Amino acid sequence: MRGVVMHGRGDVRVEDREVPRIVEPTDAVIKVEAACICGSDLWPYRGVDELAVPRAMGHEYVGTVVEVGGEVTGVEPGDFVVGSFCLSDNTCEICRSGFQSRCINGGFIGDTQAQYTRVPLADGTLVVVPGGKPEDEDVIASLLTASDVLGTGWFGAVAAGASPGRTIAVVGDGAVGLCAVLAAKALGAERVIAFSRHEDRAALAREFGADAIVAERGEEGAARIKELTGGYGAHGVVEAVGTQESMLQAIASCRPGGHVGYVGVAHGVSLPGDVLFRAEVSMLGGPAPVRRFLPDLIERILEGRINPGRVFTQRLPLEEAPEGYRAMDERRAIKVLLRP
Amino acid sequence: MRGVVMHGRGDVRVEDREVPRIVEPTDAVIKVEAACICGSDLWPYRGVDELAVPRAMGHEYVGTVVEVGGEVTGVEPGDFVVGSFCLSDNTCEICRSGFQSRCINGGFIGDTQAQYTRVPLADGTLVVVPGGKPEDEDVIASLLTASDVLGTGWFGAVAAGASPGRTIAVVGDGAVGLCAVLAAKALGAERVIAFSRHEDRAALAREFGADAIVAERGEEGAARIKELTGGYGAHGVVEAVGTQESMLQAIASCRPGGHVGYVGVAHGVSLPGDVLFRAEVSMLGGPAPVRRFLPDLIERILEGRINPGRVFTQRLPLEEAPEGYRAMDERRAIKVLLRP
Numbered sequence: 001m002r003g004v005v006m007h008g009r010g011d012v013r014v015e016d017r018e019v020p021r022i023v024e025p026t027d028a029v030i031k032v033e034a035a036c037i038c039g040s041d042l043w044p045y046r047g048v049d050e051l052a053v054p055r056a057m058g059h060e061y062v063g064t065v066v067e068v069g070g071e072v073t074g075v076e077p078g079d080f081v082v083g084s085f086c087l088s089d090n091t092c093e094i095c096r097s098g099f100q101s102r103c104i105n106g107g108f109i110g111d112t113q114a115q116y117t118r119v120p121l122a123d124g125t126l127v128v129v130p131g132g133k134p135e136d137e138d139v140i141a142s143l144l145t146a147s148d149v150l151g152t153g154w155f156g157a158v159a160a161g162a163s164p165g166r167t168i169a170v171v172g173d174g175a176v177g178l179c180a181v182l183a184a185k186a187l188g189a190e191r192v193i194a195f196s197r198h199e200d201r202a203a204l205a206r207e208f209g210a211d212a213i214v215a216e217r218g219e220e221g222a223a224r225i226k227e228l229t230g231g232y233g234a235h236g237v238v239e240a241v242g243t244q245e246s247m248l249q250a251i252a253s254c255r256p257g258g259h260v261g262y263v264g265v266a267h268g269v270s271l272p273g274d275v276l277f278r279a280e281v282s283m284l285g286g287p288a289p290v291r292r293f294l295p296d297l298i299e300r301i302l303e304g305r306i307n308p309g310r311v312f313t314q315r316l317p318l319e320e321a322p323e324g325y326r327a328m329d330e331r332r333a334i335k336v337l338l339r340p
Numbered sequence: 341m342r343g344v345v346m347h348g349r350g351d352v353r354v355e356d357r358e359v360p361r362i363v364e365p366t367d368a369v370i371k372v373e374a375a376c377i378c379g380s381d382l383w384p385y386r387g388v389d390e391l392a393v394p395r396a397m398g399h400e401y402v403g404t405v406v407e408v409g410g411e412v413t414g415v416e417p418g419d420f421v422v423g424s425f426c427l428s429d430n431t432c433e434i435c436r437s438g439f440q441s442r443c444i445n446g447g448f449i450g451d452t453q454a455q456y457t458r459v460p461l462a463d464g465t466l467v468v469v470p471g472g473k474p475e476d477e478d479v480i481a482s483l484l485t486a487s488d489v490l491g492t493g494w495f496g497a498v499a500a501g502a503s504p505g506r507t508i509a510v511v512g513d514g515a516v517g518l519c520a521v522l523a524a525k526a527l528g529a530e531r532v533i534a535f536s537r538h539e540d541r542a543a544l545a546r547e548f549g550a551d552a553i554v555a556e557r558g559e560e561g562a563a564r565i566k567e568l569t570g571g572y573g574a575h576g577v578v579e580a581v582g583t584q585e586s587m588l589q590a591i592a593s594c595r596p597g598g599h600v601g602y603v604g605v606a607h608g609v610s611l612p613g614d615v616l617f618r619a620e621v622s623m624l625g626g627p628a629p630v631r632r633f634l635p636d637l638i639e640r641i642l643e644g645r646i647n648p649g650r651v652f653t654q655r656l657p658l659e660e661a662p663e664g665y666r667a668m669d670e671r672r673a674i675k676v677l678l679r680p
Contacts (some may be wrong), residue, residue, distance in 0.1 A: 231444065255434060267613070279626070
């Protein structure tokens with residue numbers, strides 16, 4: 001089969017690889033129907049994360065089950081499934097409390113930009129899409145987002161306390177931030193404010209429900225949020241970048257007693273204790289427990305209530321993955337879908 | 341009148357000072373019936389916080405109202421009152437959301453180790469004790485704790501999610517940590533684990549409801565908590581010290597999806613973003629919104645359901661405040677009550 005492998009900074013190749021087989025009795029193997037490139041894939045692409053050895057890429061996927069291990073009971077060959085990028089047994093105490101991203105037996109999937117992929121802990125990781133594989137490619141694209149980018153934005157919005165009556169600000173206008181805008185609105189937030197200074201992204205933020213766009217950043221950005229919220233700050237802020245600047249901007253934009261949900265993978269972040277102590281905001285973040293939200297997200301997508309697949313501004317055959325990486329790196333594309 | 345003034349490292353004096361008068365129409369002046377020395381008073385005493393000018397000390401107090409400003413309607417001369425160390429109007433949006441410690445018009449009281457003190461924003465800061473001044477000195481001592489040390493431990497326990505079925509760990513065996521043990525138990529926690537390696541403090545922790553004492557610290561301490569909780573970590577952890585080590589110990593002791601309530605005033609803390617991201621715990625802390633809890637705490641104390649005044653292992657006349665500071669600095673006393 002063909003699959004994407006990163007060899008080093010800026011060096012992504014599509015190569016021949018072994019078709020994965022069942023290894024553990026809790027595995028499933030799926031034929032990947034759609035995959036995509038994540039903002040976090042750009043960290044190694046840009047050399048921020050160094051690779052010691054070549055890495056098979058991809059952790060977002062929808063697909064059709066082709067084979068299951070002897071202990072798998074929840075999915076069967078032929079099922080069209082969405083799975084979280086985090087593997088989970090969905091039965092341990094941590095999973096049952098809704099944090100499948102930290103399953104005590106879990107881990108991460110890591111090679112879905114390929115024609116086939118092996119999904120460990122299939123019963124606790126995969127969710128069957130009712131009605132089978134949708135005919136509409138846009139619905140498949142939206143289901144694909146549930147695997148990570150939407151699920152992550154959704155977690156950020158939940159952690160930020162998005163709900164009726166609340167004003168939610170979103171730091172970061174990448175695909176996760178845009179999905180957080182969609183999520184905050186879908187969760188009933190009264191007002192959603194997106195930080196953006198790129199017209200294409202701001203336009204999609206508005207389409208996803210943003211009521212206001214703020215171009216200022218840092219302290220100026222936070223001051224603008226306070227102006228827009230009677231001097232108090234937002235009730236909740238989603239941080240979807242992962243840098244020191246974006247974290248401090250998120251904290252400063254939030255009112256005391258409010259909530260910051262941070263889902264940008266932290267790079268070089270070090271939070272001063274006195275800033276946290278004075279801010280007095282609830283902070284929750286980390287890898288999103290997408291599995292918690294999947295059934296709800298699938299239902300919302302199939303009913304057409306949300307259309308998160310709009311984040312894919314480019315769709316390419318798997319063979320053209322290197323161009324997809326370039327397009328995202330150069331910010332020509334918000335997010336790139338790959339068709340294996 | 342007489343009052344405590346800190347002149348520099350290790351230099352605390354009781355001096356003649358002006359009796360405070362009403363300045364703003366929202367002020368009250370109270371005769372301080374009992375005050376005390378806070379662990380945070382030791383930061384300047386030890387020279388960790390440098391003083392540019394001498395500082396009138398004290399922020400915990402119970403007392404009798406002697407005078408009120410023209411706009412005060414909630415308290416009147418003769419009332420026996422407990423007040424928060426944080427001043428609050430108790431009407432702004434932040435106060436109404438339960439974060440009176442960050443009142444948009446608020447601040448901190450700062451000179452209660454004295455015979456009289458002025459309380460700004462009296463209506464929103466003071467709570468009248470039903471039935472007037474208690475005859476029992478131990479009840480007065482317990483009411484005094486509600487002003488900060490108990491209220492702060494209580495906030496830590498609430499932020500840590502203390503409730504039935506939960507295991508709560510407490511980092512720090514100072515008076516705040518001990519009050520957090522009491523609070524976690526009073527809030528219904530199934531199991532409370534206190535970190536301590538001092539027998540007198542461990543004994544009081546047990547009296548306050550601790551089910552287990554862990555002497556290990558740092559990573560070893562966190563590992564011990566995991567051993568005691570089926571490998572998962574505590575559901576919630578209260579951090580009541582304020583150092584880098586104690587914060588990291590608290591985070592490491594908490595299960596993913598759990599809650600860390602940090603109430604130790606942060607000194608030299610810098611939290612690595614990747615540690616927070618991987619831990620995936622909710623973090624909330626800062627100055628305690630004591631006012632939120634005061635009516636409930638007063639009721640519990642008057643009913644004899646909690647006896648937090650036990651943290652005062654030494655009671656001294658105000659004139660002997662310097663000895664009180666020494667006793668706390670040398671850890672001969674857990675907490676010192678001062679009688680003006």
